[in-house]
Amino acid sequence: MTPAGVGMGTWARARARVLLALALFAVVLLGAGVPLLSERARCRMFGIGCEHPSGPPPLPAAALPGRQPLTPLEAASQGAYVALGDSFSSGEGAYALPDDLAPENRCHRTSRSYVHTVSRTFEFAGGSRFFACAGARTEHFFTSKAGEPPQVEHADAGTSLITLSIGGNDLGFTKVLAGCILALPWSGACQGQDAGLEARKPVLRQELTRIVRSLRERSPRARVILLGYPRLFGEREGAALDNLGVADQRWLNAQGKELNDLVHEVARAADGELAQQGAPGSVEFIDVYSAFTGHEVGTGVPYVNGLDVDLSAFKVKIHSYHPNAAGYTALAELVTRQVRQGPGRPLNQWR
Structure with missing residues (x-):
C-alpha cells in the first residue's frame, strides 16, 4: 500500500x-x-557471528522432560557385576565344596565368598563375574596372576558394579603376622616391623589410585566399591593368643586400621573428583573394621580363623586369620547394604 x-x-x-x-x-x-x-x-x-549453533544450548540430561535419577541399586544393576581383589574377596578361609580347595582353583575362589550373596541378592542385567584371587597384590590388577589376565581387564563399558579388597598383601601382612607369631615372647620383634610397613604405605596409596583410575576409565558408569579389612583381635582386655601378646594384638589392630584409613582416603578423593565433575558412577568405601566385633580370634563364636599350623611341614595353613563362613556372611550384609544405599550423593545417571 x-x-x-x-x-x-x-x-x-x-x-x-x-x-x-x-x-x-x-x-x-x-x-x-x-x-x-x-x-x-x-x-x-x-546467519552471521554464530560462534555456536543458533538457538539455546541443549538441556542437561537431568533437565529433560520425564527424566528421573536412577536409584543407587538401579545404577549398580543396570549392567554387569564384577568382583575383583584378594583373598578377603575370593573367600579364602571358608570352604564348603570340593571345588573350593581343588588344585586347579589356584585363586581359591570359594563358595562362601560374600560375592555369591551379592550375585544372588540382586538381578544384574549383565550378569555377574568373579575374578578375585587369593594372594593378589595391586600389581596383579595390571599383570597376570595364576595364569589369569590382569584384573582390570575384566571391567568394561558394560560393567555397572565393581567390588574389591586389595592392599593387605602389598603391605605384607601375612609376613608381618608370621614374624609376630614366630618371635620370642616379649622380644619386641613383632612391633619392630613398623618401619617396613611405613615405607610401603606411600607406594600402596599410589597403586590404589592407579587401580581406581583404570577401573573408572574402563567402566565410566560403574559404582566402584572398595572394602577395608576386619579387625582380627578384640580391643578389650584379653590374653595372649598364638604367641601374640596383648600389646602385639593391639599393634596389629592399629596397623589394620591405618590400612583401612588409607584405602578410605583414596576412595574419598576419587569420588570427590567425580562429584565435582558431575560424572556418572562413584567410588565408595565400606568400613568393615568393626564387622567382627565380639567375634574376633579367640572368642566363643569367632568370625575369623585363628592360627592353624601344619606341624608335619611346619607351615601355617592358608586359611589362618581369614574369615570363616560366618565372617563372609557378615561382610555380605555390609556389601549388600552399601549397594542399596549408595554413596550418599547423586550418581548423575537417569532413566
Whole structure:
C-alpha cells in the first residue's frame, strides 16, 4: 500500500533511498564500535557471528522432560557385576565344596565368598563375574596372576558394579603376622616391623589410585566399591593368643586400621573428583573394621580363623586369620547394604 497521490515507481524509489540511508548509518555505527544487535540476534536473523549453533544450548540430561535419577541399586544393576581383589574377596578361609580347595582353583575362589550373596541378592542385567584371587597384590590388577589376565581387564563399558579388597598383601601382612607369631615372647620383634610397613604405605596409596583410575576409565558408569579389612583381635582386655601378646594384638589392630584409613582416603578423593565433575558412577568405601566385633580370634563364636599350623611341614595353613563362613556372611550384609544405599550423593545417571 502506497501513500495517496504517490505512484508505485516513485514510492519504491523513495523506500530504496531510505533503506540505503539506514544501511549507511548502520555501517558508520558499526565502524565506531556500536553494536546494533546482539550476537545471538545477528546469528538468528542474518546467519552471521554464530560462534555456536543458533538457538539455546541443549538441556542437561537431568533437565529433560520425564527424566528421573536412577536409584543407587538401579545404577549398580543396570549392567554387569564384577568382583575383583584378594583373598578377603575370593573367600579364602571358608570352604564348603570340593571345588573350593581343588588344585586347579589356584585363586581359591570359594563358595562362601560374600560375592555369591551379592550375585544372588540382586538381578544384574549383565550378569555377574568373579575374578578375585587369593594372594593378589595391586600389581596383579595390571599383570597376570595364576595364569589369569590382569584384573582390570575384566571391567568394561558394560560393567555397572565393581567390588574389591586389595592392599593387605602389598603391605605384607601375612609376613608381618608370621614374624609376630614366630618371635620370642616379649622380644619386641613383632612391633619392630613398623618401619617396613611405613615405607610401603606411600607406594600402596599410589597403586590404589592407579587401580581406581583404570577401573573408572574402563567402566565410566560403574559404582566402584572398595572394602577395608576386619579387625582380627578384640580391643578389650584379653590374653595372649598364638604367641601374640596383648600389646602385639593391639599393634596389629592399629596397623589394620591405618590400612583401612588409607584405602578410605583414596576412595574419598576419587569420588570427590567425580562429584565435582558431575560424572556418572562413584567410588565408595565400606568400613568393615568393626564387622567382627565380639567375634574376633579367640572368642566363643569367632568370625575369623585363628592360627592353624601344619606341624608335619611346619607351615601355617592358608586359611589362618581369614574369615570363616560366618565372617563372609557378615561382610555380605555390609556389601549388600552399601549397594542399596549408595554413596550418599547423586550418581548423575537417569532413566
